[in-house]
Amino acid sequence: MPQALLRGRVWRFGQNVDTDQIYPGRFLTGRLSPADIAGHAMEGAGHPRFQAEAGPGDIIVAGPNFGCGSSREHAAACLKHRGMAAVVAESFARIFFRNCFAIGLPVVECGGIGAVPEGHTLEVDLATGQVRDLDTGAAYPARPIPGFLLRMLDMGGLIPLLEASLAPPSTEEGKE
């Protein structure tokens, strides 16, 4: 369950990082464990150190249109299973954006965030939308997350939300 206030080491990526870079298509087949999926995180992106060094609590920072391309949920899942605390990007491709909320990975749209250097510590307040580089003190304006998506994150994703809201199988469907 994500905390409302996150702090983590920054890994930087550029613009238009597509889902084939985040999770290459050749790793889509077979029954994959969360550990398998985590191992392929950003494998197509050409970052020299991320795969070996990125760990739980880290934060990915990126330019516009992060997560463009395929609807594959593995792209969101691999970052979550790798322990990323959040992804903060100038903008997100929408299927990827929704997938992150659906599995409980916080994603925050934030103008100018591409300027934050790698290795800095970023603080992200999901409740207020405040994002700060703790090394420089610089604040970045983030788009607030709508309340119902914050609740989804609080529950840990869509499945826990459905478990809480759907009636047992013998009755009709409930409301989300």
Place this chain on the structure above:
Amino acid sequence: MTMAERILAHQAGRDRVEPGEIVEVPVGLAYTWEGILPLFMDDLERFGGRIWDPDRVLINIDHYPAPTIAHAESTRAVAEFARRHGITKFFPHHGVPNMVVAEQGLARPGGVVVGTDSHACTLGAFGTFACGLGHTEMLGVFLTGKIWFKVPETVRFIFTGRLPAGLMAKDLVLEMARRIGAGWGNYKAFEFTGEAMAAMDMDGRMVFANLATDLAAKVGLIAPDARTRAYLEERRPGYDPGPQELWDLCPDPGAKVAQEIVIDAGRLQPLVALPGQPDNGRPIPDLGDVPVDQAFIGTCNGGRLEDLRAAAAVLRGRSVHPRVRLLIVPASQAVFKQGLDEGLIHVFLEAGAVVQAANCGPCLGMHQGVLAAGEVCISAGNRNYPGRMGARAAQIFLGSAATVAASAVAGKIVDPRTYSQ
């Protein structure tokens, strides 16, 4: 209201909606395929295994025949799932999923369709609010039959003039992509309008709606008209168009849009998108020498009948260049069969092309034409990201089917009009 606003308002049972609002709407059709359904089947059973309406679910088998044992096992599990849940809309080896949905007449004007397919937006060519979802959200749809959307702002594209001879819808959409940039759409609804759009048949219109997602748009919508109805009636004898009010959910003439962009089709040159992103469009005359190793005609953006016909017009009486593999993968069995009936497949084989079963083909880098490091592919598809079709050090250019066919003959990327007949 714009088209997106009208459809969502109607489906949400509201008089009007505004961009930025969250609405919940019923789903007209939910579709998935054998690579994705196994990822949420077990969760569905945990929830009691009841699908909200099996008649509104379509299951496609895309990658057929199975390239691996694991694939064969998931295909079998999916077929069993369809049987167990009484899902009659089950289509093994009919083609790429959004093509199957289109040909089955299941993209209803004014309706809502979601699929575990980023190119579900292709169905916007029918005036359908259609977009892709991940599998956890699809589980939610299977259970509840509803989905939430944030109402998108709309950008209206007005395509004036007529496409010059020898050019295709793909050239125009690559020019559009070049002008706006890959991330520009940022959740907006694209409306495609204008005389050049009205003059296009459904194959051409689907090329535009299809690329919406690759330009970061939520949906790509085209108002349904007589051509839309004719396409559906040709493929579904006795097609029931449903209530007229859904066909009328077109944009209000004075509707407020975020931006209007006019593009003159009449002054177009053939383009290719350089490797990396679909917005890297460059006119072919400005390209210089680009030898190719693989030429690929297929996918949900370049494998339809119009594409096969254009390719055959170039290839008739010619041969594929000795250094090139020309792969032709019809987007559906129906297209393949029509191609056979018209003698197009024969033209392809005579020219030395490899013709493969209708499916997504090599577009994803899994099979049927994976690229080695250093290879160059000219593709009629929509994705040229690094590593998309295999090695990260391979390069993928995007172009029309005519451009791909001409380049396969020349051994390098050329203006398709040099081989027009």
